[in-house]
Amino acid sequence: MSFSIVTTNWFRVALPLLLLTFIAFGMNNVILLTQSNLGIVSKLPFVLFAITIVLANAFKQSRIAMVACALALSYWVIQNRLQSPLSSGTTILELSLLAALLPIALLFVFTYRDSTLFSRSFGIYLVTLSLFVFWCYLILSHFYDGGFDNIDETFLFVLPEVSKLPFILVVYSLAMVLLFAICVLSKNRIVDVVIYSATLLASTTFVFFHIPHISSTMFSLAGVLLLVYLLSASYELAFTDSLTEIPGRLALESDLKHLGRRYTIAMLDIDHFKSFNDTYGHDTGDEVLKLVASKMSHIGGRARIYRYGGEEFTVLFKGKYADEAQDHLELLRASIENYDMVLRNQDARPKDDKQGSKKRGAKKASDTVNVTISIGVADSSETSKVSEVMKSADDALYKAKKAGRNKVCIA
Numbered sequence: 367m368s369f370s371i372v373t374t375n376w377f378r379v380a381l382p383l384l385l386l387t388f389i390a391f392g393m394n395n396v397i398l399l400t401q402s403n404l405g406i407v408s409k410l411p412f413v414l415f416a417i418t419i420v421l422a423n424a425f426k427q428s429r430i431a432m433v434a435c436a437l438a439l440s441y442w443v444i445q446n447r448l449q450s451p452l453s454s455g456t457t458i459l460e461l462s463l464l465a466a467l468l469p470i471a472l473l474f475v476f477t478y479r480d481s482t483l484f485s486r487s488f489g490i491y492l493v494t495l496s497l498f499v500f501w502c503y504l505i506l507s508h509f510y511d512g513g514f515d516n517i518d519e520t521f522l523f524v525l526p527e528v529s530k531l532p533f534i535l536v537v538y539s540l541a542m543v544l545l546f547a548i549c550v551l552s553k554n555r556i557v558d559v560v561i562y563s564a565t566l567l568a569s570t571t572f573v574f575f576h577i578p579h580i581s582s583t584m585f586s587l588a589g590v591l592l593l594v595y596l597l598s599a600s601y602e603l604a605f606t607d608s609l610t611e612i613p614g615r616l617a618l619e620s621d622l623k624h625l626g627r628r629y630t631i632a633m634l635d636i637d638h639f640k641s642f643n644d645t646y647g648h649d650t651g652d653e654v655l656k657l658v659a660s661k662m663s664h665i666g667g668r669a670r671i672y673r674y675g676g677e678e679f680t681v682l683f684k685g686k687y688a689d690e691a692q693d694h695l696e697l698l699r700a701s702i703e704n705y706d707m708v709l710r711n712q713d714a715r716p717k718d719d720k721q722g723s724k725k726r727g728a729k730k731a732s733d734t735v736n737v738t739i740s741i742g743v744a745d746s747s748e749t750s751k752v753s754e755v756m757k758s759a760d761d762a763l764y765k766a767k768k769a770g771r772n773k774v775c776i777a
Contacts (some may be wrong), residue, residue, distance in 0.1 A: 373602065375554040379547050382563045385587060386570060395576065400579040407582050411441050414589025418596060423483040425600045429475050429557050431483055432491045434563050434592055435473045437585060439495060439567060440464055444581045451528050452575070456506055458522055463502050465572040467537045469542040471498060472561045480557075483601070527575045539569035558597040563591050582622045607673040609652060610659035618672040618680055622752050630683040630691040630745040631752075633759040634662075637771040639677035646709060646735075654737055662704050667694040688745040688776045695774050697739050703772060706734040738772035 369378060389396060400407045415438040422431035426609045443464055452458045478487040520709040546562035571584040577730060607614040613621075636642075636658060655677065662671040662679060669691070670682045683691040742763025744755045756777040766775035 368382070372556075373598075375551045378554065378559040379550050379562070381767050383567050383590065385591075386566070387589070389583065395744055396583055397578050400582060401713075404579075407579070407586070408445065411582060411585035411589050414586060414593065417485070418589065418592045421593070421596055426482055427556075427597060427599050428481045428483055428485060428488045428558055428598055429478055430592060430599070432475045432478065432488065433472060434589075435492065436468060436475075436495060437564055437568065437588055437592075439499075439565045440468050441581065441585045444571075444585075448575075456509060457585075458524075458532075459506070459509060460502070460533055460629070461534055461572065461575060462522060463505065465503070465539060465569070467498050468568055469539070469565050471495060472546075472565055473542075476562060479635060494751055510647055513752065528544060531572050536573055539565075539573060540600050544755050553667075556595055556602065560592065560595050563595070564588055564732060567591075577595060605660075610655055610673050612659050612663065613672045615672065615674055618674065618682075621672075625684055625752065627684070627750055628685050628687065628746060629755075630686050630688050630743060631682040631755050631759045631764045632683070632691065632741050632743045633674070633756075634658075634679040634681060634741045635763055635767070636677040637740055637767075642735075642737075650709060657705065657707060657737065658702060658739065661698060663719050664701075665698050667691060667693050669694060686745075687741045687747055691743065691745075692774060692776065695743065699739055699741060699772065699774055703736060705736065707737060709733045709735060738770045740766040741774045742766055742777065743774060746775040 415434040418434040419431045424430060428567065438533065443460070447460055448457055448464075451459050452461065473496070474491065478491065481487060522532045523534070527535075529536050529541075532644075541564050543562070546558065546565050546715065549558040550562050567584045569579050574580050595774040602616060605617040605620070636654060639651065639654070642654060655673075658679065659671070659673065662681065663679065665671065667683055667686065667690075671678045672678045672682075681691075682693070683694075736746060740763060742759045742761065744758035744762055746755055762775045762777040766773040769775065
């Protein structure tokens with residue numbers, strides 16, 4: 367399967383749902399398997415979360431470790447506090463607190479940056495989880511003292527035909543899952559899909575808490591997915607260009623194996639990039655690369671874009687020949703040519719914020735430049751061999767350079 371497919375937002379949203387559907391159809395078999403191996407299965411989530419935390423430290427993915435810690439704590443509460451019937455003692459109240467607070471704890475993960483586990487942010491997150499536990503202790507203590515009159519008819523009101531969980535928390539859990547799914551669809555970062563999957567599986571546990579061994583099944587699946595996403599994060603780092611944040615050459619080589627018979631390859635090069643770098647500096651050169659990558663992301667025609675290396679980029683059009691892709695490439699070339707890139711005069715910038723605020727609104731010490739690109743295009747109309755089409759596109763790019771640059775040349 368193409369790397370570009372498995373990292374799409376829709377695939378990442380659908381995967382946990384498909385796994386849940388598969389488990390739902392075979393839930394009776396899952397229950398029987400769990401009962402026959404209860405000692406191992408009940409401990410499996412702890413093992414998976416522990417492995418995730420250790421590997422997250424190695425890969426500097428502390429936010430995935432935070433999610434693993436929150437899930438491990440929740441599963442411990444379930445195993446040690448919620449094994450009695452929901453109608454007894456404070457079991458339903460404790461389940462409700464867990465269902466309410468876990469999504470909030472996962473939401474807090476967004477506020478941190480990835481690092482090792484020996485960072486300040488990871489320590490703060492552990493303290494936050496501890497405060498959540500202490501707050502729950504205070505609520506339970508107040509309940510034991512006779513507080514929360516009529517809570518069963520208000521906050522803990524249950525619709526048995528829907529769930530044993532209070533109805534307001536069923537709606538709340540669904541809303542949080544939808545919120546995190548929207549984050550995946552809009553931003554499609556690893557942390558988005560990690561939090562979405564964890565919330566989905568934990569909420570499934572809470573809503574269907576009456577099903578035997580649902581917690582060990584869902585939290586084990588969550589642990590497996592965390593490990594998959596952790597490995598995916600390290601894998602994606604290798605496939606994504608860190609500067610432009612678009613797929614890099616490894617991703618291109620992977621997708622070149624799944625082109626089919628009809629496709630077009632365009633090789634794109636920034637004109638006079640070396641001279642630009644020498645004149646304005648490497649920092650500005652990096653901004654040029656980011657600008658081109660940003661413009662390429664709006665190319666249209668269902669094109670896939672990649673940074674090939676240096677100042678060179680690649681565009682793939684699956685299911686299109688060169689004449690069908692030409693208009694999209696011409697629009698890209700024109701949009702970059704007509705963009706006025708502002709060059710800030712670093713020497714003229716104020717030394718502090720007060721001076722900067724005084725100068726706002728005044729004429730800025732800056733210049734503008736225009737960047738151009740040359741594009742070589744080839745398709746599979748004459749040969750289906752990717753290496754030959756790539757060479758033809760390279761040759762066409764060379765012709766575009768020789769013809770004066772800022773052109774789209776078709777092989």
